[in-house]
Amino acid sequence: MGLQALFFYMFAFVAVASAFMVIAARNPVYSVLFLIVTFFNAAGLFLLTGAEFLAMILLVVYVGAVAVLFLFVVMMLDIDFAALRSGLIEHAPVGALVGLVLAAELIIVVGGSTLAPEIASNAAHPIPPIAERTNTAALGDVLYTDYVYFFQIAGLVLLVAMIGAIVLTLRHREGIKRQDISAQVARTPATAVEVVKVKPGQGL
Amino acid sequence: MTAELLLASLQLSTPEVILALGAMALLMIGVFSGERSATTVTGLAVALLIIAGLMLVMKSPEGIAFGGAFVSDPFARFMKILTLIGSITALVMTVGHARSQQLDRFEFPVLIVLATLGMLLMISANDLLSLYLALELQSLALYVVAAINRDSVRSTEAGLKYFVLGALSSGMLLYGMSLVYGFTGHTNFEQIAAALSAEGRSLGLVFGLVFVLAGLAFKISAVPFHMWTPDVYEGAPTPVTAFFAAAPKVAAMAMLVRIVIDAFEPVVADWQQIIVFISIASMLLGSFAAIGQKNIKRLMAYSSIGHMGYALVGLAAGSMAGVRGVALYMLIYMVMTLGTFACILAMRRREGGNVESIDDLAGLSTTNPFMASVLTVMMFSLAGIPPLAGFFAKYFVFMAAIEADLYALAIIGVLSSVVGAYYYLRLVKVMWFDPATDEFARTPGELKLVFGLAGLFVAGYVLIGGPIGEAAEAAARTFF
Numbered sequence: 001m002g003l004q005a006l007f008f009y010m011f012a013f014v015a016v017a018s019a020f021m022v023i024a025a026r027n028p029v030y031s032v033l034f035l036i037v038t039f040f041n042a043a044g045l046f047l048l049t050g051a052e053f054l055a056m057i058l059l060v061v062y063v064g065a066v067a068v069l070f071l072f073v074v075m076m077l078d079i080d081f082a083a084l085r086s087g088l089i090e091h092a093p094v095g096a097l098v099g100l101v102l103a104a105e106l107i108i109v110v111g112g113s114t115l116a117p118e119i120a121s122n123a124a125h126p127i128p129p130i131a132e133r134t135n136t137a138a139l140g141d142v143l144y145t146d147y148v149y150f151f152q153i154a155g156l157v158l159l160v161a162m163i164g165a166i167v168l169t170l171r172h173r174e175g176i177k178r179q180d181i182s183a184q185v186a187r188t189p190a191t192a193v194e195v196v197k198v199k200p201g202q203g204l
Numbered sequence: 205m206t207a208e209l210l211l212a213s214l215q216l217s218t219p220e221v222i223l224a225l226g227a228m229a230l231l232m233i234g235v236f237s238g239e240r241s242a243t244t245v246t247g248l249a250v251a252l253l254i255i256a257g258l259m260l261v262m263k264s265p266e267g268i269a270f271g272g273a274f275v276s277d278p279f280a281r282f283m284k285i286l287t288l289i290g291s292i293t294a295l296v297m298t299v300g301h302a303r304s305q306q307l308d309r310f311e312f313p314v315l316i317v318l319a320t321l322g323m324l325l326m327i328s329a330n331d332l333l334s335l336y337l338a339l340e341l342q343s344l345a346l347y348v349v350a351a352i353n354r355d356s357v358r359s360t361e362a363g364l365k366y367f368v369l370g371a372l373s374s375g376m377l378l379y380g381m382s383l384v385y386g387f388t389g390h391t392n393f394e395q396i397a398a399a400l401s402a403e404g405r406s407l408g409l410v411f412g413l414v415f416v417l418a419g420l421a422f423k424i425s426a427v428p429f430h431m432w433t434p435d436v437y438e439g440a441p442t443p444v445t446a447f448f449a450a451a452p453k454v455a456a457m458a459m460l461v462r463i464v465i466d467a468f469e470p471v472v473a474d475w476q477q478i479i480v481f482i483s484i485a486s487m488l489l490g491s492f493a494a495i496g497q498k499n500i501k502r503l504m505a506y507s508s509i510g511h512m513g514y515a516l517v518g519l520a521a522g523s524m525a526g527v528r529g530v531a532l533y534m535l536i537y538m539v540m541t542l543g544t545f546a547c548i549l550a551m552r553r554r555e556g557g558n559v560e561s562i563d564d565l566a567g568l569s570t571t572n573p574f575m576a577s578v579l580t581v582m583m584f585s586l587a588g589i590p591p592l593a594g595f596f597a598k599y600f601v602f603m604a605a606i607e608a609d610l611y612a613l614a615i616i617g618v619l620s621s622v623v624g625a626y627y628y629l630r631l632v633k634v635m636w637f638d639p640a641t642d643e644f645a646r647t648p649g650e651l652k653l654v655f656g657l658a659g660l661f662v663a664g665y666v667l668i669g670g671p672i673g674e675a676a677e678a679a680a681r682t683f684f
Contacts (some may be wrong), residue, residue: 146271149269149270149273149334150333150334152224153338156322157340159228160315160318161344163231163315163318164344164348166311167309167312167354168348168363
């Protein structure tokens with residue numbers, strides 16, 4: 001219990017602190033990096049509750065794809081973040097008000113709702129006890145059996161998306177140096193170095 | 205799912221499995237043999253589609269596969285054969301235009317095969333989940349194909365417009381599906397129907413139904429979700445437009461028929477009024493908005509909106525005669541559309557390439573009497589003049605509407621087809637009575653074959669209509 005609580009407070013504290021730094025950091029690249037730290041700590045929180053599949057998906061999807069995409073956008077687009085942030089203090093009260101309303105709504109919804117007992121019995125695939133079967137294994141149980149058809153079509157949809165992206169954007173341009181491992185390995189001093197006799201006083 | 209169940213499911217979906225594996229094989233062939241392989245891959249893609257079609261014609265086992273997600277029945281078989289014919293013809297028609305429209309890349313036939321696979325899965329979808337996934341597979345491939353001529357501003361605009369509006373409609377469809385699932389507790393069509401007849405309908409379900417129908421109406425380009433059609437048809441390369449106008453419409457209509465007749469059968473009164481409204485609106489807009497068009501591809505876009513309205517007349521009847529009418533209508537519409545687009549593709553000047561204006565057809569009767577005659581037959585048939593095929597298509601759907609006591613719908617349909625006849629006949633007038641300006645280049649053989657066959661079918665429908673009608677009747681009997 002003690003160790004788990006220690007890790008919970010560590011993950012929670014770092015998550016909140018780095019989330020604050022996302023909006024407080026002056027350099028937008030730092031903001032994205034802090035966002036990645038937040039994702040890692042949220043994944044840690046998921047792990048503590050036993051949702052290991054969700055934790056890994058969070059890392060793969062959000063850190064691996066979304067945050068890197070953000071980083072690309074931030075680094076490639078010339079956006080003046082100082083100008084964007086200029087109204088921060090004036091608009092702070094409105095922002096705080098919206099935040100309060102959202103928090104109040106969350107408290108009302110979460111506090112007032114109960115899970116109807118019959119819902120669990122209606123489920124086509126009841127969740128097995130976590131001690132016996134991990135989330136990942138339980139998902140795999142149905143994903144590759146009952147839902148194999150949907151899984152395969154989803155795969156085809158992704159294939160089409162990939163073909164589409166290549167068809168519409170890839171252009172073969174001349175004069176681009178591409179990696180060619182065998183040619184690079186086969187380089188010898190004879191092919192790479194040219195010995196030139198320089199006449200004194202003339203240069204190349 | 206045990207191994208035997210999986211094997212049985214795969215047997216029921218053999219044509220689809222062949223198309224999926226074949227598309228991947230074609231992709232590999234294209235990737236490894238480089239840019240030059242476009243012609244080979246196109247040929248192989250046509251062969252693949254023909255094999256899938258032959259399998260459906262030869263033997264088609266019936267039953268439910270993949271735990272109720274996929275169904276193979278006579279209706280699915282009829283519609284799938286239609287879709288495959290549409291795709292094959294459209295692919296054959298691209299051959300002569302590949303270079304000028306930047307279609308000479310091996311990805312193009314692969315995308316067409318994958319889109320066709322999506323359509324077959326849509327027709328067989330028996331579950332909201334499989335319906336949505338199949339629809340996305342089809343739509344995503346179509347968005348890419350619309351923008352495939354990426355150096356042309358009009359083509360990329362068409363692709364982008366189609367993509368944005370398609371994403372919006374998918375959102376509406378998904379929202380509706382989530383409501384239907386929430387208020388019935390099921391995604392399977394039979395179970396939704398069972399839940400509806402046991403518990404009756406709730407307000408939430410009606411909301412869901414409206415959103416689902418709105419999303420599907422977008423896919424068949426019915427009014428008021430038709431706005432994308434003229435721009436996409438005009439902007440996309442003409443062979444792609446020919447493909448868009450035929451196969452996807454057939455598949456989307458089949459999907460609409462299955463979902464309303466199968467899943468929402470207990471709430472007929474609720475969906476019937478929606479179908480009646482979009483049917484009337486499509487027929488009227490299709491007739492009136494086409495009058496002012498100067499571009500023949502835009503004209504065909506409005507014509508297809510109108511024809512979707514006529515086909516929906518049969519669906520609104522909700523009876524076996526109505527479904528039979530829809531099946532026949534889609535068959536005849538597809539043949540007429542492919543024939544007309546073959547003529548449009550043949551409108552090519554010796555220098556300057558393809559032309560799309562109606563005035564370019566002036567004096568076609570003197571310069572190319574064969575094509576002028578075929579196009580005239582097509583126009584008369586699209587207008588619904590007996591004894592051509594288009595007349596029988598309209599006759600069967602209007603009769604079904606009258607049998608179901610939908611008199612107002614049938615009368616509005618007949619009147620709007622009179623208005624529609626004006627612009628079809630204007631085309632005939634331009635071809636036969638206006639002075640010729642310039643000759644078209646020699647028509648490629650494959651286009652001559654397509655519009656020749658379509659002309660024969662449309663003109664000779666009286667002779668061959670019997671067996672076709674029986675096949676459509678067998679298809680419609682699936683639901684009743």
